Amino acid sequence: MFTQDPTTTTARPRTGDARRDVNAAAVLRAVLDHGPVARSRVAALTGLSPAAVSRQVVDLARLGLLHERTELASPSAGAVGRPQLPVDVDTGRIAVAGLHIGLPYTTFAFLDPRGNVLHRRELSNRGRTGPAVLRPLLERLPGLLAGAPDGRTVVGLGAVAGGTVDRERGVVVRHDPLGWRDLPLGALLTEATGLPVQVDNHARALAQAEILFGHPAARRSMVHLFVGHVVDAALAVAGTVHVGPASPTGDIAHLPVPDSDAPCHCGRTGCLAAAASDTTLFEAAAAEGITERPDRTALVAAVRAGDPRADRLVRRRAETVGRALGLLADVVNPDLLVLTEHFTSLDPAYLDVVRAAFARSSHLRRDADLVITQRRGADVLAVAAGAAALGALYARPVHSLTTSPRPHRPIPTAPSRRGPHS
Incomplete structure (x- = not known):
């Protein structure tokens, strides 16, 4: 307790x-x-x-x-006094918890202060949307938090989702696939757990993770593109993730894709969010008989089995994503472009497709090697969620651990010997 x-x-x-x-x-x-x-x-x-x-x-x-x-x-020869x-x-005494709330499932995780995932669990949303997604999660959270690995003290909770998120107020302003409008997510989670809660957009949280634990160029300037059931982007300059007026970093979801007729929730066709989304990709796989139903696991299995139809669908999306990155690079001209997309993290060949499309479409003719993928593999959504809390912890460590209401456990004395980055 x-x-x-x-x-x-x-x-x-x-x-x-x-x-x-x-x-x-x-x-x-x-x-x-x-x-x-x-x-x-x-x-x-x-x-x-x-x-x-x-x-x-x-x-x-x-x-x-x-x-x-x-x-x-390693005291020097002849040195006087304590070396x-x-x-x-210290990665052994405290942890943060994270929630990535997506359309098909919610990812719950514990992370250590270096952003390493200690435990990850996927909780199916069973097709629910609106308030029905959150009710069972709020009920389960206290029990999930009680299972912190090795008795670590849980010092914060990060909660991230797609769409427009006001991180100052902890409110999900708009998330169309989940049917959320002005949801006070931070207040609801704090009431359920007693923890200090940091709420953010998942693309911004992933950008924060890259700044803290990833490629050094991310601290100069970067654009992060998230491609899943929603399509989001985040911008960071000089180690700070940008938050624009009224909370969005920007909205690339409705950039036009000329060769797409996929219907978008905004009422138009050919928007990037519709053309490149997981929803569109999985539905296309089912419509072509590649999979029995729209499902990520089934499409991944088809790709790994060498189904040329599955490969064609995934390559087509990779080209769309590459063109979008080319446009973003021309507008922002960052030091780094980071992509979170499932198939490019599974197979470097699809990242090559993205880079080739990027190189063809960018008028700046930047080196395509500046396009990289998140390196956390299956843990990427867990890292995004935890990074929201870890970003606050690294920005104000003393304040975060001494003046915020939080569940409390005594922090045990650290062992005298521990391996690097343990």
């Missing part, structure tokens, strides 16, 4: 507290990027004094985010 930590408060941080959080975030990020790393190196990376770094390391270790790697200590111990992100 979770109990409320009596020391928590919802008061806004004082100026000194805010500065402390900025310094703590800088130290934590330096260790995330370079750990295990000596405190002196952290000071050089952050511009903080060695004394300030040591204070932050002590605080972050107390909160369960850092630990000393005693097994890596400096490298510090690393």
Whole structure:
């Protein structure tokens, strides 16, 4: 049973507290990027004094985010005093939970502070839409959260979905496939769990994950394209994911696809969301007799079995996606384009199709190698959900773990020996 930590408060941080959080975030990020790393190196990376770094390391270790790697200590010959111990992100004491709420199923997961998925479970939505999707999930969440691996303290919950999401208010403004309008998802989840909840659009959350744990170029500028039952994009510049006025990053779902006559929910035909969506792809596979019904697993099986009709459908979508990425690259000119799409993550040959279409359509003639796929495979939706919570944790670590109402468990003492990035 979770109990409320009596020391928590919802008061806004004082100026000194805010500065402390900025310094703590800088130290934590330096260790995330370079750990295990000596405190002196952290000071050089952050511009903080060695004394300030040591204070932050002590605080972050107390909160369960850092630990000393005693097994890596190597005192110099003739050195006097205690050798400096490298510090690393502690992945053994705390976790965040994540929910990716999609059309066919909801993914529930636990992630450690390095974004590694500790546990993942898919919960079928059984064709439900509207409030019927959320009711059984709210009932099951307390039991799911009680199963945190190895007794870790769960310090936050990320919840992501497609469509327009107001992350400041925790509201899903519009999700057409699920039939959601102005759904106060954050408030409902907080009431059900007692945890601090971060709600976001899944494309933005995946962009945040790439910035935290992925390709270094993502921190300069990137566009992320998500292709599933919904089609979403996110933009990040200088390590910050863009949120536009009224919450959307932008809406690429209705970009025209000239050779498509797929009907869109907006009433038109040939929109990118309809032409490239999983719904359209799976329905086409069933209509052509490739699968018995519109189903991802069945189409994947047909592709793996070498069915040329299945291969043709998937390649056709890959070309559509590549052309859309070419347009995005010409408009934004980012350092990196990241694609989350199921078949390109399964087979590099389909990524090659995307890159070829991108190269043909982009007027900037950028190197097609700047198009990459998410590297988390089957865990990608779990990572998206957890990244919403981890982004908040890395931005304000002290505030997140000391001033937010949350279920509380004592954080156990870290073992003295632990492998790299364990």
